[in-house]
Amino acid sequence: DVKVTQSSRYLVKRTGEKVFLECVQDMDHENMFWYRQDPGLGLRLIYFSYDVKMKEKGDIPEGYSVSREKKERFSLILESASTNQTSMYLCATYRQGVDSPLHFGNGTRLTVT
Amino acid sequence: DQQVKQNSPSLSVQEGRISILNCDYTNSMFDYFLWYKKYPAEGPTFLISISSIKDKNEDGRFTVFLNKSAKHLSLHIVPSQPGDSAVYFCAASGYFGNEKLTFGTGTRLTIIP
Numbered sequence: 020d021v022k023v024t025q026s027s028r029y030l031v032k033r034t035g036e037k038v039f040l041e042c043v044q045d046m047d048h049e050n051m052f053w054y055r056q057d058p059g060l061g062l063r064l065i066y067f068s069y070d071v072k073m074k075e076k077g078d079i080p081e082g083y084s085v086s087r088e089k090k091e092r093f094s095l096i097l098e099s100a101s102t103n104q105t106s107m108y109l110c111a112t113y114r115q116g117v118d119s120p121l122h123f124g125n126g127t128r129l130t131v132t
Numbered sequence: 133d134q135q136v137k138q139n140s141p142s143l144s145v146q147e148g149r150i151s152i153l154n155c156d157y158t159n160s161m162f163d164y165f166l167w168y169k170k171y172p173a174e175g176p177t178f179l180i181s182i183s184s185i186k187d188k189n190e191d192g193r194f195t196v197f198l199n200k201s202a203k204h205l206s207l208h209i210v211p212s213q214p215g216d217s218a219v220y221f222c223a224a225s226g227y228f229g230n231e232k233l234t235f236g237t238g239t240r241l242t243i244i245p
Binding site: 023028054059060061062063064067077109111120121122123124125126 | 136138141166168173174175176177178181221223232233234235236237238
């Protein structure tokens with residue numbers, strides 16, 4: 020079974036803080052993704068990475084950056100947290116080239132006050 | 133612009149009856165469609181998928197139907213069980229894979245015992 024672990028289930032941060040959300044997967048998958056889930060908006064893609072040190076912007080990258088120094092770890096960075104970044108953040112992975120669905124972590128509920 | 137739409141935010145169904153969840157899309161380049169199920173405080177889990185070369189795919193109690201001309205897909209759950217109570221997301225991508233999945237806004241299904 021694929022395991023996708025997000026380091027924190029709940030986080031509370033203040034406006035202007037730099038925030039790191041960590042995601043680790045144990046299945047040697049090439050592709051990793053960061054989504055945010057908001058009521059009425061579904062899941063929206065922030066960034067994804069298809070290899071170490073590679074990254075691509077998703078649909079809503081503004082205010083975020085990412086880091087992938089090792090294959091198993093994909094970090095989402097909020098450079099200066101704002102209240103409109105209060106959301107549920109979901110990390111996901113999948114293996115390239117096979118009919119394999121996205122595997123999601125359990126999410127990090129971030130509140131920015 | 134919401135390319136994948138789930139127009140029913142919620143649905144209640146009696147246990148043992150059929151649940152039908154609907155999804156419409158606007159992008160004719162979408163070629164591969166998936167349904168995910170999400171319980172509170174957990175990440176979404178893959179349920180069933182269909183590629184555009186098919187019009188139906190079945191897996192146990194779950195069947196997905198695709199009508200390409202209408203740009204519409206539906207998920208049928210028969211018979212509905214209390215454990216099916218969750219939020220269901222449909223998702224689409226431009227080819228047989230998971231990169232940059234576009235998700236709908238979700239439908240909360242409640243099964244009434």
